[in-house]
Amino acid sequence: MNFSIKDVARTAGVSVATVSRVLNNSDKVTEETRWKVLRAVETLGYVPNYSAKSLRTNFSRGIGLVISHDVDYFITFPYFSEFIRGMGQTLSGTDYHLVMVMSTDSRDDISSHLRAFERKVVGGVVLFDVMDNDKRIPVLKKYKVPFVVVGRPSLDEDYLYVDSDNVKGGMIATEHLFKIGCKRVLFINGPKGHSASRYRLNGYLKAHKKFGVQVDKKLIIYVKSDSDMKNGYEIVKSSIGQIKFDGIFVSGDFMATGAIKALKDSGIRVGRDIPVVGFDDVPIASMVSPTLTTVKQPIKDIGKAAASTLVDVMNGRNATSKVFDVSLVIRQSTSREG
Amino acid sequence: MNFSIKDVARTAGVSVATVSRVLNNSDKVTEETRWKVLRAVETLGYVPNYSAKSLRTNFSRGIGLVISHDVDYFITFPYFSEFIRGMGQTLSGTDYHLVMVMSTDSRDDISSHLRAFERKVVGGVVLFDVMDNDKRIPVLKKYKVPFVVVGRPSLDEDYLYVDSDNVKGGMIATEHLFKIGCKRVLFINGPKGHSASRYRLNGYLKAHKKFGVQVDKKLIIYVKSDSDMKNGYEIVKSSIGQIKFDGIFVSGDFMATGAIKALKDSGIRVGRDIPVVGFDDVPIASMVSPTLTTVKQPIKDIGKAAASTLVDVMNGRNATSKVFDVSLVIRQSTSREG
DNA sequence: TTGTACGCGTTATCAA
DNA sequence: TTGATAACGCGTACAA
Numbered sequence: 001m002n003f004s005i006k007d008v009a010r011t012a013g014v015s016v017a018t019v020s021r022v023l024n025n026s027d028k029v030t031e032e033t034r035w036k037v038l039r040a041v042e043t044l045g046y047v048p049n050y051s052a053k054s055l056r057t058n059f060s061r062g063i064g065l066v067i068s069h070d071v072d073y074f075i076t077f078p079y080f081s082e083f084i085r086g087m088g089q090t091l092s093g094t095d096y097h098l099v100m101v102m103s104t105d106s107r108d109d110i111s112s113h114l115r116a117f118e119r120k121v122v123g124g125v126v127l128f129d130v131m132d133n134d135k136r137i138p139v140l141k142k143y144k145v146p147f148v149v150v151g152r153p154s155l156d157e158d159y160l161y162v163d164s165d166n167v168k169g170g171m172i173a174t175e176h177l178f179k180i181g182c183k184r185v186l187f188i189n190g191p192k193g194h195s196a197s198r199y200r201l202n203g204y205l206k207a208h209k210k211f212g213v214q215v216d217k218k219l220i221i222y223v224k225s226d227s228d229m230k231n232g233y234e235i236v237k238s239s240i241g242q243i244k245f246d247g248i249f250v251s252g253d254f255m256a257t258g259a260i261k262a263l264k265d266s267g268i269r270v271g272r273d274i275p276v277v278g279f280d281d282v283p284i285a286s287m288v289s290p291t292l293t294t295v296k297q298p299i300k301d302i303g304k305a306a307a308s309t310l311v312d313v314m315n316g317r318n319a320t321s322k323v324f325d326v327s328l329v330i331r332q333s334t335s336r337e338g
Numbered sequence: 339m340n341f342s343i344k345d346v347a348r349t350a351g352v353s354v355a356t357v358s359r360v361l362n363n364s365d366k367v368t369e370e371t372r373w374k375v376l377r378a379v380e381t382l383g384y385v386p387n388y389s390a391k392s393l394r395t396n397f398s399r400g401i402g403l404v405i406s407h408d409v410d411y412f413i414t415f416p417y418f419s420e421f422i423r424g425m426g427q428t429l430s431g432t433d434y435h436l437v438m439v440m441s442t443d444s445r446d447d448i449s450s451h452l453r454a455f456e457r458k459v460v461g462g463v464v465l466f467d468v469m470d471n472d473k474r475i476p477v478l479k480k481y482k483v484p485f486v487v488v489g490r491p492s493l494d495e496d497y498l499y500v501d502s503d504n505v506k507g508g509m510i511a512t513e514h515l516f517k518i519g520c521k522r523v524l525f526i527n528g529p530k531g532h533s534a535s536r537y538r539l540n541g542y543l544k545a546h547k548k549f550g551v552q553v554d555k556k557l558i559i560y561v562k563s564d565s566d567m568k569n570g571y572e573i574v575k576s577s578i579g580q581i582k583f584d585g586i587f588v589s590g591d592f593m594a595t596g597a598i599k600a601l602k603d604s605g606i607r608v609g610r611d612i613p614v615v616g617f618d619d620v621p622i623a624s625m626v627s628p629t630l631t632t633v634k635q636p637i638k639d640i641g642k643a644a645a646s647t648l649v650d651v652m653n654g655r656n657a658t659s660k661v662f663d664v665s666l667v668i669r670q671s672t673s674r675e676g
Numbered sequence: 677t678t679g680t681a682c683g684c685g686t687t688a689t690c691a692a
Numbered sequence: 693t694t695g696a697t698a699a700c701g702c703g704t705a706c707a708a
Contacts, residue, residue, distance in 0.1 A: 002456055004701055015679045020703055028677060047456040051392035052701035055684050060389065062437070069430050076419040076621070084438075085413045092407050092440035097459055099400070099437050100422075102430035118340060118385040121435055229625045257625050264627055283414070284622060287567045287595050289602055342685055353695045358687055366693060390685035393700050 003044045012040035023048065050095075054120050062099040063091065063310060064122030068107040071225075074129060077254060078282035079299055083128070083150070086303020096311060110136040117145045124314045126150060126306050131193045146313040148306050153195040160313060161321045162305040166196050169295040169326040170203020171210075173249045173277040176293070176328055178211045180275060180336060182247030184219060188235055188259065190251045192222040200251055200279070218243055223255070232258030240266050246274060253278040253285045253294055260288065260333065275334035290332030298324050341382045350378035361386065388433075392458050400437040401429065401648060402460030406445040409563075412467060415592060416620035417637055421466070421488070424641020434649060448474040455483045462652045464488060464644050469531045484651040486644050491533040498651060499659045500643040504534050507633040507664040508541020509548075511587045511615040514631070514666055516549045518613060518674060520585030522557060526573050526597065528589045530560040538589055538617070556581055561593070570596030578604050584612060591616040591623045591632055598626065598671065613672035628670030636662050 005023075009016040014033055021029055022037040029037075040046070054060050065084075067075060074080055087098060099122050103112030107129065113136070116122045124146030127136060130153040137159055140147045149161040177185050187204050190197040201220065208215045221239070223231040232255030236248065240262070248263075250256035256278030263270050270276055270290050278285060281296035305322050312319035343361075347354045352371055359367050360375040367375075378384070392398050403422075405413060412418055425436060437460050441450030445467065451474070454460045462484030465474060468491040475497055478485045487499040515523045525542050528535040539558065546553045559577070561569040570593030574586065578600075586601075588594035594616030601608050608614055608628050616623060619634035643660050650657035 005703095006701080016702080017679060017681095017704075018677090021678085024703080026703090030677065033678080047453050049393065049701050050457040050459050051389045051398065052684090053703085054389035055387065055393050055686085055700090056702045056704090058684075067426060069427075072423055072426055072430075075423045075426065076416065078414065078416075081414040081419050085410055088405060088410055088413065088438065088440040089407075092410075093442045097437055097439050097454070099435055100426065101435050102426040104431045115385055116435070119388040121388050229621060233625075257622070261625055261627060283567065284595070287571075287599055288626060289599060343687095344685080354686080355688085355695060355697090356693090359694085362687080364687090368693065371694080387685050390700090391687080393684090393702090394686045394688085396700075 003046045004049070005046075007044055008037065008040045008046050011044060012036040058120070059314075060117075060120040060123035061096045062116075062122035063087065063096055063307060064099050064101060064113065064116050064125035065128075066101045066103055066112050066116065066125060068109070068112075069102065069104050071107050071129070072102065078284065079252070079254075079280055080128075082282065082299040083303040083306075086300035086305075087126070087307040088303075089300070090304040090307035090311075094311070096307075108135060110139045113140065113145065113147075114143055117143070124148075124310045126310060130195055132195055132198060134195075146310060148310045148313065150302065150306055151195045152199070157321065160309055160319055162302050162309060162324070163322075164297045164299075164302060164324040165326050166199030167203040167206070169279060169297070170200035170249075171207045172203075172326070172328045173279065173295050174204045174207035175210070176330070176334060177247040177249060177275055177277060178207060178213065180247075180334060182275065183213065184216065184245045185247040185249050186236075186239060186243065186245035187220045188232060188248065188250045188255060189220060189222050191225060197222065197251065204249065219245060229254050229258035231255055233262045235259070236262035237266070240268070248274060248276045249279075250276065251279050253280045253282045253292060256292055256294070256333075257284060257288055260290070260292070270333050271335045272337070275336075277328075277334060281329055285329075286331065290335070293331045293334040294329055295326050296329045297326050341384045342387070343384075345382055346375065346378045346384050349382060350374045396458070397652075398455075398458040398461035399434045400454075400458075400460035401425065401434055401645060402437050402439060402451065402454050402463035403466075404439045404441055404450050404454065404463060406447070406450075407440065407442050409445050409467070410440065416622065417590075417592075417618055418466075420620065420637040421641040421644075424638035424643075425464070425645040426641075427638070428642040428645035428649075432649070434645075446473060448477045451478065451483065451485075452481055455481070462486075462648045464648060468533055470533055470536060472533075484648060486648045486651065488640065488644055489533045490537070495659065498647055498657055500640050500647060500662070501660075502635040502640060502662040503664050504537030505541040505544070507617060507635070508538035508587075509545045510541075510664070510666045511617065511633050512542045512545035513548070514668070514672060515585040515587060515613060515615060516545060516551065518585075518672060520613065521551065522554065522583045523585040523587055524574075524577060524581065524583035525558045526570060526586065526588045526593060527558065527560050529563060535560065535589065542587065557583060567592050567596035569593055571600045573597070574600035575604070578606070586612060586614045588614065589617050591618045591620045591630060594630055594632070594671075595622060595626055598628070598630070608671050609673045610675070613674075615666075615672060619667055623667075624669065628673070631669045631672040632667055634665050634667045636664075 128150040278294035285292040466488040616632035623630040
């Protein structure tokens with residue numbers, strides 16, 4: 001039931017070399033032989049064996065996404081899902097496929113990436129969840145593994161990346177809160193050391209400068225591990241009474257949902273008393289109540305760009321890094337009417 | 339930088355056959371030669387080439403998950419994310435890897451699965467999002483593609499599946515609503531034809547029988563396409579005033595979130611006026627307000643079982659289908675105090 | 677323009 | 693217990 005290139009050759013009455021040439025539309029073949037071959041492929045339902053292809057060409061069409069065991073809950077974040085969806089849309093209809101490697105290594109260990117590449121399970125990798133000066137990058141370079149980074153973890157940007165404009169994001173979120181009268185904006189940022197956290201903080205500070213507001217470092221809080229809803233809930237819960245604030249900027253909608261719940265549970269009116277701005281604009285943002293004002297990132301587009309950039313690199317085409325614009329989506333959580 | 343088995347053999351002073359034997363701990367080898375080989379592997383940092391392995395053995399360690407282009411948003415559902423996470427946890431530390439194939443075919447087209455299998459990109463597939471009497475199943479059987487089904491789409495269960503007890507789920511959800519005084523429970527079910535929808539309806543009907551409540555077919559609504567939050571919102575919105583109901587059972591937390599929002603937007607108090615029960619118990623269920631009473635499915639466990647079952651099948655071991663228990667998690671959305 | 681023949685890295689068969 | 697070697701399906705250098 002599984003035909004090989006030989007069967008096609010025999011059926012078409014040509015040599016395997018010719019079949020190969022037609023299938024990889026290389027070299028010259030007459031229209032007639034091309035037609036004969038394609039007809040044979042069709043009748044047999046021939047499907048090329050990618051293992052053989054990969055072995056022969058030393059090239060794999062697997063797009064690697066390595067996920068460390070200890071942070072596998074990352075998969076469940078709406079941001080990540082949407083990102084993968086974007087990659088999928090780019091890869092759809094191509095011969096490339098997404099390979100998720102679940103490693104037992106810790107998140108900053110590159111060996112799983114390397115192994116997957118050497119095994120030819122993947123032909124390149126997407127590096128996400130990157131830290132400042134991520135140590136994995138130089139290693140990938142050293143071993144010549146094609147890769148693309150989601151985010152910008154270092155200043156000497158000597159690698160390909162796709163990112164959204166986090167500085168602008170942090171800025172417009174904070175600005176919006178200032179504009180509606182906030183003076184002391186609590187900033188629940190992502191984990192310290194994460195590149196996105198740094199850029200967003202930058203934007204937050206910029207907005208302060210622009211509006212002539214003094215920065216109070218006590219208002220800047222980093223979540224310990226990765227951002228999730230519980231963090232948002234607990235941080236706000238414990239901040240109430242401890243720190244004075246009249247607005248909240250949360251680095252992630254999921255967390256913001258938790259923050260809002262904490263306010264509500266404390267009898268504080270979201271919007272009227274304390275406005276809240278999130279980040280990402282994932283689907284739940286428009287379904288929670290109050291609906292969430294947030295910084296919209298084109299996550300799907302970032303995923304698409306990551307995939308196409310990586311494929312380009314894998315094929316030796318030159319590609320360029322991209323930074324995507326963000327925008328503020330104003331909803332109920334910053335409405336003073338609420 | 340990429341060593342082959344030959345290099346290992348040369349370094350260890352043995353033949354490639356011996357190296358292969360050691361690496362696949364087949365056959366007999368003396369402790370001494372085994373040690374020599376392993377040492378050589380270690381020093382060279384040898385990593386086997388899976389393409390070659392796959393070519394030779396006609397076996398692929400890719401666990402296939404085919405996603406149709408037209409329903410790719412499925413990826414973003416919390417249920418799916420958690421499911422993948424479960425699979426990942428089982429696969430972590432093994433040589434198997436998850437392969438997501440984005441197809442351009444429609445969802446009931448099996449050809450992408452077949453192609454991925456014939457290409458040896460995957461060695462088996464997970465079939466999810468199945469319909470009653472899914473036509474893909476007999477085809478997979480015919481072509482001897484190892485597979486496992488998530489759900490139970492047909493009565494002659496002549497295939498391996500993992501599922502949760504949807505009948506019980508539908509039953510305990512409805513029962514709970516009856517117990518707190520509801521008489522007319524609006525049931526927003528998944529799409530018609532989906533196997534899970536059928537089982538949950540079954541449970542819904544059973545509860546009616548048990549409590550001696552007449553079933554009003556007008557109260558049973560199927561979402562058109564796949565369940566999402568908007569469906570929940572719009573269905574409830576348009577039902578208010580049209581149909582009399584005093585409780586809602588929604589087949590999915592995401593949709594339930596939409597349903598709750600619709601009630602709130604209409605000035606109806608969730609819980610006190612109209613209690614709502616969801617399904618799944620995804621993370622947002624405990625973060626929305628009111629928090630959501632829901633049927634908890636062990637989604638991650640289902641994912642784990644799907645992966646391990648498929649690996650068993652791929653290796654010719656015999657495996658058994660599994661049905662996972664569900665339970666009711668009572669929260670605020672069914673509290674009369676709310 | 678087309679065909680022959682080799683080799684990619686691995687496993688399995690057969691001899692030794 | 694170990695080694696030599698054929699074969700898996702494919703692409704390509706070289707020959708025709």
